[in-house]
Amino acid sequence: MKGNRQGGQPDRVTQYNTIKVRLYPTPAQEELFQKTFGCCRYIWNRMLSDHERFYIETDAHFIPTPAKYKKEAPFLKEVDNQALTQEYNQLSQAFRNFFRNPAAFGYPKFKRKKDDRDSFTACNHVMGTSATIYTTRDGLRMTKAGLIRAKFPRRPRSGWRLTRVTVTRTKTGKYYGCLLYACPVRRPEPVAPAEERTIGLKYSLAHLYVTDLGDAADPPRWLRQSQERLSAIQKKLSRAQPGSRNYQELVQNYRLLHEHIANQRRDFLHKESRRITNAWDAVCIRGDSLRAISEELGGSAVRDTGFGMFREMLRYKLERQGKQLLEVDRLSPTTKVCSACGAVNETLSPRARRWVCPVCGAAHGRDVNAAANIKARGLGKYQSEQAPAAC
Numbered sequence: 001m002k003g004n005r006q007g008g009q010p011d012r013v014t015q016y017n018t019i020k021v022r023l024y025p026t027p028a029q030e031e032l033f034q035k036t037f038g039c040c041r042y043i044w045n046r047m048l049s050d051h052e053r054f055y056i057e058t059d060a061h062f063i064p065t066p067a068k069y070k071k072e073a074p075f076l077k078e079v080d081n082q083a084l085t086q087e088y089n090q091l092s093q094a095f096r097n098f099f100r101n102p103a104a105f106g107y108p109k110f111k112r113k114k115d116d117r118d119s120f121t122a123c124n125h126v127m128g129t130s131a132t133i134y135t136t137r138d139g140l141r142m143t144k145a146g147l148i149r150a151k152f153p154r155r156p157r158s159g160w161r162l163t164r165v166t167v168t169r170t171k172t173g174k175y176y177g178c179l180l181y182a183c184p185v186r187r188p189e190p191v192a193p194a195e196e197r198t199i200g201l202k203y204s205l206a207h208l209y210v211t212d213l214g215d216a217a218d219p220p221r222w223l224r225q226s227q228e229r230l231s232a233i234q235k236k237l238s239r240a241q242p243g244s245r246n247y248q249e250l251v252q253n254y255r256l257l258h259e260h261i262a263n264q265r266r267d268f269l270h271k272e273s274r275r276i277t278n279a280w281d282a283v284c285i286r287g288d289s290l291r292a293i294s295e296e297l298g299g300s301a302v303r304d305t306g307f308g309m310f311r312e313m314l315r316y317k318l319e320r321q322g323k324q325l326l327e328v329d330r331l332s333p334t335t336k337v338c339s340a341c342g343a344v345n346e347t348l349s350p351r352a353r354r355w356v357c358p359v360c361g362a363a364h365g366r367d368v369n370a371a372a373n374i375k376a377r378g379l380g381k382y383q384s385e386q387a388p389a390a391c
C-alpha cells in the first residue's frame with residue numbers, strides 16, 4: 001500500500017488498491033485450486049529444507065528455484081507455475097526479513113496443512129494486449145484454471161493495472177480472489193502537522209484507542225453481540241459429544257460466525273481509520289509491537305482487537321492524503337510521565353486508571369495522559385527531523 005515514486009513524473013505516484021471478489025469455481029477448478037495449495041506448501045517446504053541442508057554443507061545461503069523440483073515431482077507441472085514462483089519469492093523475502101530483523105520476523109517456518117492458510121498467489125504477465133490474468137464482466141480468467149465465475153463488489157477504475165491475484169479458501173469452504181491493482185495517481189500535497197490539527201492515540205484493550213482529548217473508539221454493538229453469540233456457541237461446543245452430528249454443526253456455525261466477526265471488525269477498523277484520517281492532519285501513535293503488548297498482558301488476545309491492522313489502515317489512508325503517521329518509540333515512557341509538567345511518577349500502579357501528579361498536582365486519566373504524551377513526542381520527533389542538521 002506504499003506510494004512509490006515513478007521516474008520522470010514527479011507528480012505521479014503508484015498506489016495499490018485491492019478488490020476482493022468471491023469466486024465460484026466449478027468442481028474441476030476447485031480440484032485444481034486444492035492441488036495448487038498443496039503444491040505451494042510442498043515446494044515451500046522443499047526449498048526451506050534444501051536451504052537448510054545447503055547452509056549446513058557449504059555455509060552459504062541459497063534457495064533452489066521451483067524448476068529444479070519438477071523432474072522429481074512431476075505433479076508440480078499440473079498447477080500454475082506462477083504460483084510456485086511466488087512461493088520462491090515469498091521465501092526469499094522471508095529470509096531477507098529474518099536476516100534484517102530476526103527478533104521481529106523469526107526464522108521461516110515449515111507449512112503444515114493443519115495450520116496453514118489455503119492460498120496461492122499468481123502475478124499477472126502482460127505482453128502487448130495479452131495478459132495471463134484478466135477480469136470479465138462476471139469472471140476472473142487465470143492460467144490453468146481458465147474462466148472462474150466471480151462476484152465483484154466494485155470495479156477497477158480506468159487506468160488501474162491488475163498486478164497479481166491471491167486465491168484463498170476459507171475454513172468454511174468459500175473461495176475468494178484478492179485482486180491487486182497498481183493505480184497511478186497524482187502525488188498528494190504534503191500536509192505539515194500543526195499541533196491543533198494533530199491527535200495522539202493510545203492503544204486500549206477495551207476501547208481500541210483513547211485520544212489525548214479523552215475520546216474513545218468503542219467497538220459497535222453489533223460486534224459485541226456477535227462476540228457474545230460466539231462465546232455461547234463455544235460453551236455449547238464444550239458440552240457436545242465430539243464427532244456427533246450436533247458437534248459438526250456447531251463447529252460449522254462457529255467458523256461461519258468467526259468469519260463474520262472478522263469481516264465486521266475489519267469494517268469497523270476501516271470506518272474508524274477513515275474518520276480519523278479525514279478529521280486530522282497527523283496522527284501520533286506508539287510503535288507498539290503486538291507481541292510485546294500481548295506478553296505484558298499475559299498472552300491475552302491483543303490480535304483480536306485488530307490494533308495492528310488499524311495502524312496499517314491509518315498509515316496508508318493518511319499517506320494518500322499527504323498526511324503523517326508519527327510513530328513514537330514503544331520503549332519511550334508515556335504512561336508514567338505527567339503530560340502537564342513532565343515529572344516521572346515511578347510509583348504509578350499498573351492498575352491505576354486515574355492518578356494525580358505528585359509534583360504539579362495535575363489529575364490524569366491514565367490513557368488520556370499517555371495519549372497526550374504520545375502526541376507531544378510524535379510532534380517533537382517530527383520537528384527534530386525537519387530541523388536543519390546542526391553544523
Ligand SMILES: [Zn+2]
Pocket residue numbers: 338339340341342343357358359360361362
Ligand atoms: Zn505533573
